[in-house]
Amino acid sequence: MLDEILTAFTHIFKLYSFLGLSFGVIIGLVVGAMPGVNDSITMAVLIPITFGMDPKIALLILVGIYCSACYGGSFSAILLNIPGTASSVVTTIDGYPMTLKGEAGKAIGISTYSSVFGGLMSCLVLMFFAPFLANQALRFGPPEYFCLAVLGMATVAGMAGKSLLKNLIAGILALMISTIGMSPQTGFPRFCFGNAYLLEGIPFIPALIGFFGITSLLELSETIIKDEVPSIRLPKVKNNFLSKKLIKRLLPTWLISGGIGNIIGVIPGAGMVMAVFLAYSQAVSRNKDKKFGTGVPEGIAAPEAANNAVVASSMVPLLSLGIPGNSTSAIFLGALMIQGLRPGPLLFKEHPDLAYLMIVGFFVANIIMGPIGLAMGKFFITILPKIPRKVLSGIIIAICVTGAFAMNNSIFGISIMLIFGVLGYVLNKLEIPYSPIILGMILGPMMERNLWQSLIISKGNPFIFLQRPLSLFLLILALILFFAPFFALLKSKAKREKNRNI
Amino acid sequence: MIYWNTNIYLSITLIILSIIVFIESLKLPYIDAQFPKIISISLFIAAIVLMMSSIKMKAQEKKKKEHNYWRAGIVVAGLILYILILGWLGYLFSTGLLTAYVIFILGYHKRKQTIIIATVATVVFYLIFKLLLNVPLPMMRFFVGE
Numbered sequence: 165m166l167d168e169i170l171t172a173f174t175h176i177f178k179l180y181s182f183l184g185l186s187f188g189v190i191i192g193l194v195v196g197a198m199p200g201v202n203d204s205i206t207m208a209v210l211i212p213i214t215f216g217m218d219p220k221i222a223l224l225i226l227v228g229i230y231c232s233a234c235y236g237g238s239f240s241a242i243l244l245n246i247p248g249t250a251s252s253v254v255t256t257i258d259g260y261p262m263t264l265k266g267e268a269g270k271a272i273g274i275s276t277y278s279s280v281f282g283g284l285m286s287c288l289v290l291m292f293f294a295p296f297l298a299n300q301a302l303r304f305g306p307p308e309y310f311c312l313a314v315l316g317m318a319t320v321a322g323m324a325g326k327s328l329l330k331n332l333i334a335g336i337l338a339l340m341i342s343t344i345g346m347s348p349q350t351g352f353p354r355f356c357f358g359n360a361y362l363l364e365g366i367p368f369i370p371a372l373i374g375f376f377g378i379t380s381l382l383e384l385s386e387t388i389i390k391d392e393v394p395s396i397r398l399p400k401v402k403n404n405f406l407s408k409k410l411i412k413r414l415l416p417t418w419l420i421s422g423g424i425g426n427i428i429g430v431i432p433g434a435g436m437v438m439a440v441f442l443a444y445s446q447a448v449s450r451n452k453d454k455k456f457g458t459g460v461p462e463g464i465a466a467p468e469a470a471n472n473a474v475v476a477s478s479m480v481p482l483l484s485l486g487i488p489g490n491s492t493s494a495i496f497l498g499a500l501m502i503q504g505l506r507p508g509p510l511l512f513k514e515h516p517d518l519a520y521l522m523i524v525g526f527f528v529a530n531i532i533m534g535p536i537g538l539a540m541g542k543f544f545i546t547i548l549p550k551i552p553r554k555v556l557s558g559i560i561i562a563i564c565v566t567g568a569f570a571m572n573n574s575i576f577g578i579s580i581m582l583i584f585g586v587l588g589y590v591l592n593k594l595e596i597p598y599s600p601i602i603l604g605m606i607l608g609p610m611m612e613r614n615l616w617q618s619l620i621i622s623k624g625n626p627f628i629f630l631q632r633p634l635s636l637f638l639l640i641l642a643l644i645l646f647f648a649p650f651f652a653l654l655k656s657k658a659k660r661e662k663n664r665n666i
Numbered sequence: 667m668i669y670w671n672t673n674i675y676l677s678i679t680l681i682i683l684s685i686i687v688f689i690e691s692l693k694l695p696y697i698d699a700q701f702p703k704i705i706s707i708s709l710f711i712a713a714i715v716l717m718m719s720s721i722k723m724k725a726q727e728k729k730k731k732e733h734n735y736w737r738a739g740i741v742v743a744g745l746i747l748y749i750l751i752l753g754w755l756g757y758l759f760s761t762g763l764l765t766a767y768v769i770f771i772l773g774y775h776k777r778k779q780t781i782i783i784a785t786v787a788t789v790v791f792y793l794i795f796k797l798l799l800n801v802p803l804p805m806m807r808f809f810v811g812e
Contacts, residue, residue: 198794329712329715329716329719330716332712333680333709333712333713333716336705337709339705340687340702340705340706340709343701343705347697347698349697350695350697350698352694352695354691354694354698354702355687355690381768382738382741384772385737385738385771385772386734386737386738553772554769554772554774555780555783557768557769557772558765558768558769558774558780558783558787559783559787561764562764562784562787562788563791565748565761565764566757566761566795566803569757569801569803569804570795570801573801573802575749575753575804578745578748578752582742582745582749585742589738593672594672594676596676616697
């Protein structure tokens with residue numbers, strides 16, 4: 165194994181290979197920063213182009229894109245409050261408030277360091293533990309997936325927000341929205357009201373663009389008084405490097421969030437979004453003295469470390485078993501098959517050079533992503549204050565409508581974007597957070613589908629979730645995460661009463 | 667005494683929504699109806715709890731903020747118009763008009779600059795999506811034909 169790894173390193177540092185990898189990283193950063201365009205679309209478009217290329221360079225370009233796209237999404241999340249990718253949703257919660265405080269450079273720095281750390285962590289996992297982890301991932305059946313979805317939804321209770329009850333209401337509304345479309349059990353259309361576009365459910369990316377892009381535009385238009393626009397304060401930044409003190413402070417968050425990202429990434433179908441919400445939730449519960457949602461560094465470090473940790477670990481089931489971990493790694497499956505390769509256990513035996521090249525490629529891509537990302541971040545921070553906010557908002561609306569259309573090549577996507585933009589605006593007025601809605605829209609179908617599959621397996625016995633050790637463990641974890649904020653609230657109320665009596 | 671506040675109106679709306687969803691799910695086949703029923707019942711309970719917790723709450727004196735809801739309404743109207751004309755005017759003209767409209771509505775009244783910015787931004791995004799990413803964007807009806 166060590167020989168193959170060293171050979172792969174030698175190959176990567178050849179001129180064309182290194183250029184291909186760097187090109188992929190830059191493309192990934194740019195498309196990741198653009199709402200509505202993500203790594204999956206970009207890779208799907210580039211696969212035919214890579215057909216005529218040397219397979220090694222082609223794979224390295226795709227590796228570079230996949231590595232950097234989710235990190236690139238944090239740029240627009242931090243600077244514009246619009247997540248560039250779904251995995252950057254949580255980064256907006258503390259990233260944008262940091263920008264408003266004039267700490268955009270620090271926020272980008274935290275995002276960069278966190279992404280690199282999480283990415284490198286998952287590369288090491290991929291390199292040394294791939295076969296073992298792949299076998300563990302196979303132990304996940306429908307009951308475990310259902311409990312995993314419940315665990316994900318349980319994090320809603322602990323999210324930043326003024327009211328626990330409203331967080332829960334947001335989560336329930338999200339599950340309600342997720343029932344729109346064809347039922348996963350029978351394919352029967354539910355709540356479509358005769359609209360064929362709704363058969364596949366509410367398209368997620370246009371809804372996301374609506375929640376963040378259109379909602380903030382509507383709020384901006386409302387708060388304009390006498391042509392005065394609240395401006396983004398972006399002081400001149402010498403560099404985005406983090407101090408040793410901050411690195412030391414964030415290290416535990418990186419380790420834990422990276423661990424969460426690794427575990428979730430290995431499980432096929434679990435998804436990056438769940439990893440970022442879980443990581444954020446654990447950061448909130450571990451740092452009770454900090455007010456998340458106001459620009460806390462851990463609020464950026466946790467999701468960014470987690471989402472990049474998912475990247476390489478999602479390749480574990482693909483490379484070891486031939487099962488893609490998520491939609492993006494499914495594109496890798498296509499890319500490998502186009503090149504005449506078969507992912508799975510035989511890939512390491514028949515084409516070890518390519519298998520290890522991909523693994524080492526992820527490693528090197530994460531390293532070069534750091535300085536490129538910091539330079540790009542500094543560029544954006546320099547450019548943005550020069551553009552008046554009103555003009556920037558107009559440009560943002562253009563990219564929002566284009567991105568919403570691009571997802572399904574349909575004007576319906578723009579309608580959804582508008583509806584969810586207005587919904588987000590109304591929810592803000594009612595102080596109902598919409599991050600739980602995003603999570604629920606993803607987890608709802610997974611929850612329902614696996615619930616029914618579990619009941620079929622157990623012949624209607626609902627105790628199946630308690631009889632399997634892994635699903636029981638996940639349920640207990642979910643209960644702890646769900647009730648922890650309630651207990652914390654009761655504890656603080658009791659403390660206040662005690663102080664009052666004294 | 668009941669203090670009517672936003673939360674009470676919200677809880678009434680959610681109660682109505684949960685009832686509508688429950689009634690609609692009665693029309694679905696048994697298996698497909700269960701999840702929506704469970705969700706609607708959960709929402710109903712959450713809305714009742716919200717109402718109970720809000721019903722005795724005094725309406726807090728909020729700092730009077732100047733709200734320009736009508737401005738948000740104008741932006742929404744612009745987006746609705748955009749959706750209607752996109753299929754006819756095509757991506758370039760419609761998006762250019764929308765961009766200029768939004769910039770103008772937000773209070774940037776330098777007309778020449780607005781037109782240049784809107785044009786450049788639209789063309790750049792067109793090039794990125796259409797040429798680089800191969801995403802087909804709506805063409806103007808005159809060129810596509812019926």
